[in-house]
Amino acid sequence: MSQKMTGAQAVLESLKREEVDVVFGLPGGVLLPLYDAIYQSDIRHILVRHEQGAAHMADGYARATGKVGVCIATSGPGATNLVTGIANAYMDSVPMVAITGQVNTWLIGKDAFQEADITGITLPITKHNYLLRSAKDITRVFREAFFIARTGRPGPVLIDLPRDVTVDEVEFSWPEVELPGYRPSFKAHEMQIKKAAKALMEAERPVIYVGGGVKYARAERELIELAVKINAPVTTTLMGVGCFPEDHNLSLGMLGMHGTKYANYAIQESDLILAIGARFDDRVTGKIASFAPRAKIVHIDVDPAEVSKNVRVDIPVVGDAKNALQGLLKEVKPKGRSDWNEKTEGWKKDYPLRYIPDMNIIKPQYVIEKLCEIAPDAIITTEVGQNQMWAAQFFVHKDPQKFISSGGLGTMGYGFPAAIGAKIGRPECDVIDVAGDGSFxxxxxxLATAVVNEIPVKVAVLNNGCLGMVRQWQELFFDKRYSATILGRTSPDFVKLAEAYGAVGLRATKPSEVESVIRAAMAVDRPVVMDFIVSPAEKVSPMVPAGATLSEILELEWCDADQYCHLEKIYAQGRKEILGQEGF
Amino acid sequence: MKHTIAVIVENKSGVLTRIAGLFSRRSFNIDSLSVGATDNPDYSRMTITVNGDRDILEQVIKQLSKLINVIRVSELDASESVERELAVIKVNADKESRSEIMQIVNIFRAKIIDVSHRSMIIEVTGDEEKIDAIVQLLRQFGIKELARTGKVSMVRGARVIKA
Structure with a gap:
């Protein structure tokens, strides 16, 4: 039965049909009719204090729940403030629908007040976007947008909503999605599965290399089953962290620039790489010409354009990771333990992730270890830089929906709003943002959003008084010229900052205080900022210098004289590449 | 290496921007692009000439196929298809040169579509080489203005590229 309503009401009805229970946004002039409809509906609206926060919250919500996140911003500056958040979601394939207000249709193109061409601006950072010109298109476009956002390789879709379109009356209808140009792949080709299975059976030194695609396909169970069945070690990208339990004996942890030595050694020595839902990013492969020189590459990906984009793939399998893994499980036969397992496990023993503990000064890695000990099942979100790498390295991850980090775009300022979004999506979980004093x-x-809406997220600021990752590169590659990276103690007092917003502030300055601060933070049901005054000199280790081969990974604190000379040589090369085109 | 691809797209505003934007941000080089209606008013057809090796062509096709408004992308093998381009050329032509130009026009089976005291406009269709050749010959008289459509292409025989 059809029903007359305003465009704004049709938007709300569409959101309801798409089972959206929460939206993150901030109103504005052209959004008055929409916000009036929100006021009269039962949808939960979280008012943010900056639109970038809304986009990251929708993103964190989506990653923690697997559902489509929704954010709303007004025309012009509201919409442009979403841009970083949308780009972030695009790079990490996060299902999101962004709704922006737009000036009245007759004013579009006239440089009206608060007008910005947001569909033009977001063209390269959305999976698709729409500028609505008529209220009768609202329901069709919303239905398409959610369908596009969540299917195939997920991604953000933006809908630009002119003011008059939300005011006009329309008969409500809910048309089926008809998109002749959109046919996301799902079922993997049987012949390719057979070829992949054969290659896996023949391989003597296989490595399974897993990215975010496994998380989005919810294929963790199949992944574990396959790895165990054929006794193949598994390494993950930053986006894949948690897809394979890191306490499993087949786990090699993360690979790449700040991955484990053993993961990188295994990749370089392997004779077969089974890549699943990963895209051979430059932070993962190191020098591409010498990446896994002896390995045949099997690549399972839902996006055909990822096949052979960065490395040449021998056996492509285009399809959903879960579907492809189920197919592979039927084809492969069990394989016992081999010399290869002995070898990779030997590397794991010989080259563990480690740092030099200190009795007097807090080591950031120690904070992460303590977080893991006290809250092993918490959702961890991160900012970007050293804090992110330590959170990836020293927390034992077992669930991909519980490690939420900005991988592709590397957005500082992501982790805290993402934590708020994650907590709203998974209120039963503890949520901790691992932050730096720069990115927080x-x-x-x-903090205002968290306090007002009573969202008890915790922030662990690893306060080292610098923009640590860039400082680390300056130390290694720019002769310790710390250009614009030393914050010293010029940052605000984070305890007082928290208190000013009505949140709880706690501080630890000595290692002995770390545990009690974390326990106190986890015990209160309010937003908490923990300020850990950590060693400023600490570097993320190990490290593959930019442009180096993965096996040239070095532990920065444990170099002997020989290694040091080698390090210098690689650094000289790295420096050249940085000053040229590649690298940082 | 030049490749020709036919792209069937939805006839909606902004589609050309999406395609042009894709080419520029992925650093693909377009040599020529032409677009126009098909027999179905819902769809337009683009013919795009891309410069690059096989890997680049493969990426171009895959990335284009990902666009929601793109219905179909096909590579057109030059040896199996007919290709045409149209050019209009305004060339200096006075009493002395006019007849010589007309001879060239005849040889190329081109047309004169405008004549004045000091110039004329020539219309010519053909494949890229033919147009390059007539342009080269007319250059001696002084070309005042030149406009080319970019090529359109179609597979010979029964094979059909449609939405």
Missing amino acids: LMNSQE
């Missing part, structure tokens, strides 16, 4: 300030205004 980029969206710390969302």
Whole structure:
């Protein structure tokens, strides 16, 4: 039965049909009719304090729940403030629908007040976008947008909503999705599965290399089953962290620039790489010409354009990771333990992730270890830089929906709003944002959002008084010229900052205080900022210098004289490449 | 290496921008692009000439196929298809040169579509080489203005590229 309603009401009805229970947004002039409809509906609206926060919250919500996240911003500056958040979601294939207000249709193109061509601006950072010109298209476009956002390789879709379109009356209808140009792949080709299975059976030194695609396909169970069945070690990208339990004896942890030595050695020595839902990013492969020189490459990906984009693939399998893994499981026969297992496990023993503990000064890695000990099942979100790498390295991850980090775009300021979104999606979980003193300030205004809406997220600021990752590169590659990276103690007092917003602030300055601060933070049901005053000199280790081969991975604190000379040589090369085109 | 691809797209505003934007941000080089209606008013057809090796062509086709408004992408093998381009050329032509130009026009089976005291406009269709050749010959008289459509292409025989 059809029903007359305003465009704004049709938007709300569409959201309801798409089972959206929460939206993150901030109103504005052209959004008055939409917000009036929100006021009269039962949808939960989380008012943010900056639109970038809304986009990251929708993103964190989506990653923690697997559902489509929704954010709303007004025309012009509201919409452009979403841009970083949309780009972030695009790079990490996060299902999201962004709704922006737009000036009245008759004013579009006239440089009206608060007008920005947001569909033009977001063209390269959305999976698709729409500028609505008529209220009668609302329901069709919303239905398509959610369908596009969540299917195939997920991604953000933006809908630009002119003011008059939300005011006009329309008969409500809910048309089926008809998109002749959109046919996301799902079922993997049987012949390719057979070829992949044969290659896996023949391989003597296989490595399974897993990215975010396994998480989005919810294929963790199949992955574990396959790895165990054929006794193949598994390494994950940053986006894949948690897809394979890191306490499993077949786990090699993360690979790449700041991955484990043993994962990188295994990749370089392997004779077969089974890549699943991963895209051979430059942070993963190191020098591409010498990446896994002896390996045949099997690549399972839902996006055909990823096949042979960065490395030449021998056996492509285009399809959903879960579907392809189920197919592979039927084809492969069990394989016992081999010399290869002995070898990789030997590397694991010989080259563990480690740091030099200290009795007097807090080591950031120690904070992460303690977080893991006290809250092993918490959702961890991260900012970007050293804090992110330590959170990936020293927390034992077992669930991909519980490690939420900005991988592709590397957005500082992501982790805190993402934590708020994750907590709203999974209120039963503890949520901790591992932050730095640099990145936390980029969206710390969302403390107001957390306090007002009573969202008890915890922030662990690893306060080292610098923009640590860039400082680390300056130390290694720019002769310790610390250009614009030393914050010293010029950052605000984070305890007082938290208190100013009505949140709880706690501080630890000595290693002996770390545990009690974390326990106190986890015990209160309010937003908490923990300020850990950590060693400023600490570097993320191990490290593959930019442009080096993965096996040239070095532990920065444990170099002997020989290694040091080698390091210098690689650094000289790295420096050249940085000053040229590649690298940082 | 030049490749020709036919792209069937939805006839909606902004589609050309999406395609042009894709080419520029992925650093693919377009040599020529032409677009126009098909027999179905819902769809347009683009003919795009791309410069690059096999890997680049493969990426171009895959990335284009990912666009929601793109219905179909096909590579057109030059040896199995007919290709045409149209050019209009305004060339200096006075009493002395006019007849010589007309001879060239006849040889190329081109047409004169405008004549004045000092110039004329020539219309010519053909494949890229033919147009390059007539342009080269007319250059001696002084070309005042030149406009080319970019090529359109179609597979010979029964094979059909449609939505």
